[in-house]
Amino acid sequence: SFVLTQTPSVSVAPGKTARIACGGDDIGTKSVHWYQQRPGQAPVLVMYYDRDRPSGIPERFSGSKSGNTATLTISRVEAGDEADYYCQVWDSNSDHYVFGTGTKVTVL
Amino acid sequence: QVQLVESGGGVVQPGRSMRLYCTASGFTFNSSGMHWVRQAPGKGLEWVALMSYDGRLKYYADFVKGRFTISRDNSKNMVYLQMNSLSAGDTAVYFCAKGPPVGALEYWGQGTLVTVSS
Numbered sequence: 001s002f003v004l005t006q007t008p009s010v011s012v013a014p015g016k017t018a019r020i021a022c023g024g025d026d027i028g029t030k031s032v033h034w035y036q037q038r039p040g041q042a043p044v045l046v047m048y049y050d051r052d053r054p055s056g057i058p059e060r061f062s063g064s065k066s067g068n069t070a071t072l073t074i075s076r077v078e079a080g081d082e083a084d085y086y087c088q089v090w091d092s093n094s095d096h097y098v099f100g101t102g103t104k105v106t107v108l
Numbered sequence: 109q110v111q112l113v114e115s116g117g118g119v120v121q122p123g124r125s126m127r128l129y130c131t132a133s134g135f136t137f138n139s140s141g142m143h144w145v146r147q148a149p150g151k152g153l154e155w156v157a158l159m160s161y162d163g164r165l166k167y168y169a170d171f172v173k174g175r176f177t178i179s180r181d182n183s184k185n186m187v188y189l190q191m192n193s194l195s196a197g198d199t200a201v202y203f204c205a206k207g208p209p210v211g212a213l214e215y216w217g218q219g220t221l222v223t224v225s226s
Binding site for chain 1: 145152153154155158165166169170171203209211212213214215216217218219
């Protein structure tokens with residue numbers, strides 16, 4: 001089955017840039033979506049179709065993809081960005097949604 | 109605004125059944141795909157099932173193995189998850205989410221906790 005791998009944790013100082021990677025075979029051929037989940041809350045969509053931001057998501061959030069890795073970048077990190085982040089794709093070979101393993105972002 | 113409210117969770121014994129409910133409002137329900145996603149305590153997100161806006165497309169995660177059934181009633185703006193033969197491994201918060209069959213999950217409910225325990 002298709003697997004999306006994420007770095008378990010990223011630590012970043014306020015005002016700096018956090019980069020969250022999501023790797024998977026042939027991810028370049030799939031659309032990648034990203035979710036933010038703060039502790040005790042439901043996930044929130046923060047990026048869709050690789051690089052599109054939903055309304056209400058700050059411009060500090062951006063998405064990109066290169067080779068077998070998709071990246072969610074958070075610029076000028078704030079304390080409120082501390083959360084778990086998950087990437088997600090639709091795997092057409094299995095007709096399954098697949099979530100990444102998740103990355104915990106800690107703001108120092 | 110879009111609202112998704114899950115209900116029906118609680119404690120259930122292993123081997124028993126449970127039905128989850130998701131009540132939707134604030135959008136055109138009969139034009140929207142719907143999903144169930146779960147999260148075991150302290151673990152990551154795990155997709156469970158999806159149903160297209162008209163009910164024609166239904167897909168399930170492999171671990172469901174015929175035990176779960178997703179359904180919807182467009183006249184009531186509700187989506188359901190019937191879960192049979194539950195085991196401890198099914199203990200999780202179950203989220204209802206709105207999204208097309210192959211796109212992003214645009215909105216999520218707050219979830220309902222299912223605990224499988226004797």
